[in-house]
Amino acid sequence: MSEMTSIKISTDVKDRLNHLKIHPRETYSDLLFRLASQAQTEQPSWHIPLIYVRIRGVIRELRHPIEISIEMDEGEYIMYNHEYRLLVVASDLSLGLKDIIDEFEENWNDFVLQDENTLLGGALVLREELLSLVSGET
Structure with missing residues (x-):
């Protein structure tokens, strides 16, 4: 005892x-x-604003920040924003942020740079949401 x-x-x-x-x-x-x-x-999640993204290799400021939620699980950072389909897992916070920016650019390429006629339903909605984030993009 x-x-x-x-x-x-x-x-x-x-x-x-x-x-x-x-x-x-x-x-x-x-x-x-x-x-x-x-x-x-059990550690509560916290949030950070994503203010800058990369589009076609150029750093751009967003019209309004995207809130990135961050949770820890077994020593790894889980970073996500469901609205913009962003999700990464990283062992380091700065690497995770870099990966989130990469993920945003991939989504931009997959939904905004695609022929609009090939997109359906939710993909079209995401395309419009992504376009609304960046000034001067149509």
Whole structure:
């Protein structure tokens, strides 16, 4: 059996902990261990604005930033924006941002530079959304 220690908590905290128990007989030690483990593994996502992109090799400023969501999973950055179909996984944040810019340019090539008559439904919508992001593009 592992060593034990005593801690003092207020009755308000005890009541809140009681509501977090999986079952009434779960010990406070087990409950606190479970909560501490979750806090270490579950990191909230955060967001950064994508302000500049590359189109046909030229860096362009967007009319309004694209919000890129970032999550960590097992030491890797997962970066995404579902609206513009951007998704990359990278071991380094700066590499991930470079990959997001590459992904944007690929989407531009696949949806904007394609013959409009070959695109259907959602692809046409994405094409218009991409075009609306960049001044002087039609």
